[in-house]
Amino acid sequence: MREVPSIPRDSDFRDLIKDSIPFKISGYTSDDLGSCLEEWKPERLSSILSERRVSVHVSSEPNLNFVAKNFKYEYMTFSDLFWRIKESQKCLNGDREYLYYRSLGERPRKDPSNLSSVHPYLEETFKLPAEISRILDDSSSSIHSTVFRISQPGVELWTHYDALDNFLVQIHGSKLVILFPPSTLHKLSITDTSSPYRNICKLDMDSANSELLSAYKLAYKTVLNPGDVLFIPAAWSHGIHSLFPEDDSEEIKTCISVNLFFSDGQVEYASKNVYGNEDPAPMKRACDLLQKDFLNLSLQLPVHLQKAFWSKVASISLQYLNNL
Amino acid sequence: MREVPSIPRDSDFRDLIKDSIPFKISGYTSDDLGSCLEEWKPERLSSILSERRVSVHVSSEPNLNFVAKNFKYEYMTFSDLFWRIKESQKCLNGDREYLYYRSLGERPRKDPSNLSSVHPYLEETFKLPAEISRILDDSSSSIHSTVFRISQPGVELWTHYDALDNFLVQIHGSKLVILFPPSTLHKLSITDTSSPYRNICKLDMDSANSELLSAYKLAYKTVLNPGDVLFIPAAWSHGIHSLFPEDDSEEIKTCISVNLFFSDGQVEYASKNVYGNEDPAPMKRACDLLQKDFLNLSLQLPVHLQKAFWSKVASISLQYLNNL
Numbered sequence: 001m002r003e004v005p006s007i008p009r010d011s012d013f014r015d016l017i018k019d020s021i022p023f024k025i026s027g028y029t030s031d032d033l034g035s036c037l038e039e040w041k042p043e044r045l046s047s048i049l050s051e052r053r054v055s056v057h058v059s060s061e062p063n064l065n066f067v068a069k070n071f072k073y074e075y076m077t078f079s080d081l082f083w084r085i086k087e088s089q090k091c092l093n094g095d096r097e098y099l100y101y102r103s104l105g106e107r108p109r110k111d112p113s114n115l116s117s118v119h120p121y122l123e124e125t126f127k128l129p130a131e132i133s134r135i136l137d138d139s140s141s142s143i144h145s146t147v148f149r150i151s152q153p154g155v156e157l158w159t160h161y162d163a164l165d166n167f168l169v170q171i172h173g174s175k176l177v178i179l180f181p182p183s184t185l186h187k188l189s190i191t192d193t194s195s196p197y198r199n200i201c202k203l204d205m206d207s208a209n210s211e212l213l214s215a216y217k218l219a220y221k222t223v224l225n226p227g228d229v230l231f232i233p234a235a236w237s238h239g240i241h242s243l244f245p246e247d248d249s250e251e252i253k254t255c256i257s258v259n260l261f262f263s264d265g266q267v268e269y270a271s272k273n274v275y276g277n278e279d280p281a282p283m284k285r286a287c288d289l290l291q292k293d294f295l296n297l298s299l300q301l302p303v304h305l306q307k308a309f310w311s312k313v314a315s316i317s318l319q320y321l322n323n324l
Numbered sequence: 325m326r327e328v329p330s331i332p333r334d335s336d337f338r339d340l341i342k343d344s345i346p347f348k349i350s351g352y353t354s355d356d357l358g359s360c361l362e363e364w365k366p367e368r369l370s371s372i373l374s375e376r377r378v379s380v381h382v383s384s385e386p387n388l389n390f391v392a393k394n395f396k397y398e399y400m401t402f403s404d405l406f407w408r409i410k411e412s413q414k415c416l417n418g419d420r421e422y423l424y425y426r427s428l429g430e431r432p433r434k435d436p437s438n439l440s441s442v443h444p445y446l447e448e449t450f451k452l453p454a455e456i457s458r459i460l461d462d463s464s465s466s467i468h469s470t471v472f473r474i475s476q477p478g479v480e481l482w483t484h485y486d487a488l489d490n491f492l493v494q495i496h497g498s499k500l501v502i503l504f505p506p507s508t509l510h511k512l513s514i515t516d517t518s519s520p521y522r523n524i525c526k527l528d529m530d531s532a533n534s535e536l537l538s539a540y541k542l543a544y545k546t547v548l549n550p551g552d553v554l555f556i557p558a559a560w561s562h563g564i565h566s567l568f569p570e571d572d573s574e575e576i577k578t579c580i581s582v583n584l585f586f587s588d589g590q591v592e593y594a595s596k597n598v599y600g601n602e603d604p605a606p607m608k609r610a611c612d613l614l615q616k617d618f619l620n621l622s623l624q625l626p627v628h629l630q631k632a633f634w635s636k637v638a639s640i641s642l643q644y645l646n647n648l
Contacts, residue, residue: 020628161632182632186639210534235632267625282621283633289613290640297606301591303648304344308485308506308559309607310645314638315510316614321634324627 004179004222004230013231014135017165020233022179022220025129028227032129033169037226039125040171042082042252045150048121049078055108056081057100064100066158066194071100085152086252098155103148105274112145112274115258122148126258129229132167136262141165144261145276151175151242153253156202159188159195159239163269164261164276166232170224173255174243176201179220182235183321186314187215190237193277200239224257232259234267328503328546328554337555338459341489344557346503346544349453352551356453357493361550363449364495366406366576369474372445373402379432380405381424388424390482390518395424409476410576422479427472429598436469436598439582446472450582453553456491460586465489468585468600475499475566475579480526483512483519483563487593488585488600490556494548497579498567500525503544506559507645510638511539514561517601524563548581556583558591 004024007013016023030037057064059071076084081101088096103118105111116123128136136143144164151157153173159180168177178201180188188195189211203216223243224230232238242255261276268281279287290313298309328348331337340347354361381388383395400408405425412420427442429435440447452460460467468488475481477497483504492501502525504512512519513535527540547567548554556562566579585600592605603611614637622633 020626182628183635185632185635186642187635189639189643190636191640191643210538214534233628235629267629279636280625280629282624283629283636286618286621286633286637287640289617290637293613294610294641295644297610298644300606301604302344304506304557305559305591305604305607307645307648308509309610310641310648311507311509311511312514312603312607313610313614314641314645315513316515316611317618317634317638317641318510319513319515320619320622321631321638324631324634 001178001216001219001221004177004220009129009131012135014139017135017139017231017233020182020236022233022236023231024222024224025229026225026227028129028229032127033171033227034125034127036122036126036171036258040256042085042250042254045256046079046082046252049119051077051079052119053077054081054101054118055104057102059098059100060096062096062098062154063156063198064098064158065196065198066160067192067196068198081150082252082254085254088152089253099152100155100157101150105145109274110272112261112276113147115146115148118148126171128167128169128260132229139264141262141264144263144273147259147261149257149259151255153242153244153255155242156199157240159197159200159237160193160277161185161190161235161237162193162232162261162276163234163273163278163280164263165234166259166261166276168224168230168232168257168259170226170228170230171256171258172226173245173253175224175255175257176241176243177222177224177230177232178239179222179232180215180237181218183324184215184218184237186318187211188237193279195237195239201241325502325540325543325545328501328544333453333455336459338463341459341463341555341557344506344560346557346560347555348546348548349553350549350551352453352553356451357495357551358449358451360446360450360495360582364580366409366574366578369580370403370406370576373443375401375403376443377401378405378425378442379428381426383422383424384420386420386422386478387480387522388422388482389520389522390484391516391520405474406576406578409578412476413577423476424479424481425472425474429469433598434596436585436600437471439470439472442472450495452491452493452584456553463588465586465588468587468597471583471585473581473583477566477568477577477579479566480523481564483521483524483561484517484601485509485514485559485561486517486556486585486600487558487597487602487604488587489558490583490585490600492548492554492556492581492583494550494552494554495580495582496550497569497577499548499579499581500565500567501546501548501554501556502563503546503556504539504561505542507648508539508542508561510642511535512561517603519561519563525565
């Protein structure tokens with residue numbers, strides 16, 4: 001697996017964005033990202049965001065998986081979120097709960113997330129580095145949403161792809177990110193936007209199947225530390241594992257990041273795409289045709305010919321893919 | 325790789341046909357198959373079929389491949405066909421030509437093949453074993469076509485599937501047959517009805533890719549000798565390698581067989597299906613949609629999203645396949 005290329009902060013990275021190639025810029029400071037880098041520590045956020053109630057993913061397993069749905073959504077205050085993370089970290093592994101928070105919009109099903117709708121303090125203390133803002137402006141790109149994320153170390157977020165380009169800004173704690181190119185959705189068995197595979201970030205080579213292994217050969221990895229910014233291009237699947245801090249002094253161990261989905265408006269979406277994960281309209285149309293028209297066609301055949309039907313559809317699709 | 329199951333000739337094999345499972349019956353004699361078993365030797369056929377002109381596949385390579393089209397069609401008399409096989413066998417390997425003949429109908433593009441349209445002698449000296457005829461009658465199946473085949477030992481026929489059920493009757497010489505189930509078309513990269521892979525019957529494990537290796541794990545093999553009948557179900561891909569006789573006494577070494585395509589009429593085809601290899605209508609419709617509508621949809625996207633498009637179409641198709 002290759003390392004995500006690191007580029008200097010004064011690079012012209014417009015072509016990398018245009019060509020859909022991941023990159024990382026390291027070493028941003030409070031001058032670039034705002035006071036969040038100094039201030040967003042669990043205790044302080046807990047006291048400022050305090051009684052604001054939000055929906056949190058809660059699981060008894062560290063590998064949150066959207067396909068297996070091994071988590072529940074629970075409403076709680078930020079105070080409770082940080083308190084439960086702290087209490088959980090005192091437990092033995094088997095008794096732990098695992099919490100993960102992703103901000104939503106003002107009206108969660110209608111509006112994309114932004115920091116101010118979570119709390120004005122977040123908006124006031126976070127900013128994009130000037131050169132990233134400038135390049136977004138130059139390329140006529142607009143920010144679709146800004147998402148605030150808190151995860152407990154040890155949590156692995158299911159491997160998924162988003163439909164929009166994405167800057168992931170690490171503020172507190174560290175994360176391991178594995179990135180798979182758009183050509184590997186079938187190797188990851190992604191049929192919606194999430195992979196059923198778990199432990200993507202801690203691959204066990206002996207138990208992985210050959211398809212998954214071949215996806216890893218095309219993958220990139222990186223560890224994000226505070227002040228790092230990672231470009232995750234649209235349709236690049238990513239698994240994210242929140243790491244435990246090396247020094248054990250913090251009472252509440254968390255990973256805190258912000259990500260910005262953005263788009264140059266060249267690709268059409270079927271809907272408002274509130275969460276940034278809806279397929280482009282032509283891709284959604286193809287999936288609808290498969291799941292309705294193709295399924296009906298296949299059901300006109302006896303089972304052994306249904307197998308030939310779907311195997312041949314896969315074969316033709318893979319040929320188009322390999323010719324790109 | 326497993327051996328094709330051998331069953332006794334008095335078995336009730338209707339369920340195997342219905343369930344699309346290959347089987348072999350061995351040991352038929354002239355009482356069952358007619359005098360062809362004794363009479364169809366190269367010298368005799370050459371003298372009887374003599375001046376009848378037919379279209380023959382001719383290649384400088386032993387692995388005939390329909391995707392690479394590494395052969396030409398040449399018109400020649402049966403006398404010439406047998407003479408050229410004999411002359412070729414005197415040459416060193418590198419200078420050889422490789423010949424393969426498959427009979428066609430009276431009007432080759434309009435009529436399915438039958439033995440009498442090649443020569444009345446073939447029709448007179450070949451018959452189906454009584455129990456096979458009876459079971460075809462009982463299951464309201466009708467014979468679509470009867471194909472006469474002559475191949476030079478060493479020739480490997482490209483791996484392909486047919487759309488109809490098939491009894492392959494070995495008359496003279498021996499053949500190695502490898503059979504792959506309908507779920508493996510994508511592992512064999514079959515996008516029409518033929519695989520681009522060569523040497524399927526002499527697998528080189530070190531050079532085969534992981535997809536192809538996984539197809540072999542699901543495959544069956546068998547060697548057909550004179551008097552053997554193999555059931556090849558519709559949509560089972562098969563590679564056929566004509567073997568050299570163990571005893572070297574024959575002056576003209578050939579493999580001669582007859583196959584019968586048959587159908588119970590339950591599956592609809594878009595056309596008359598002259599060669600028995602056209603997909604059932606719902607499968608053909610799906611392939612047409614992929615190659616027109618889906619291709620147009622994909623072209624609305626930038627290249628990196630086209631990759632996601634085809635990879636996701638493959639992924640959804642493979643999920644339907646794996647759920648069958």
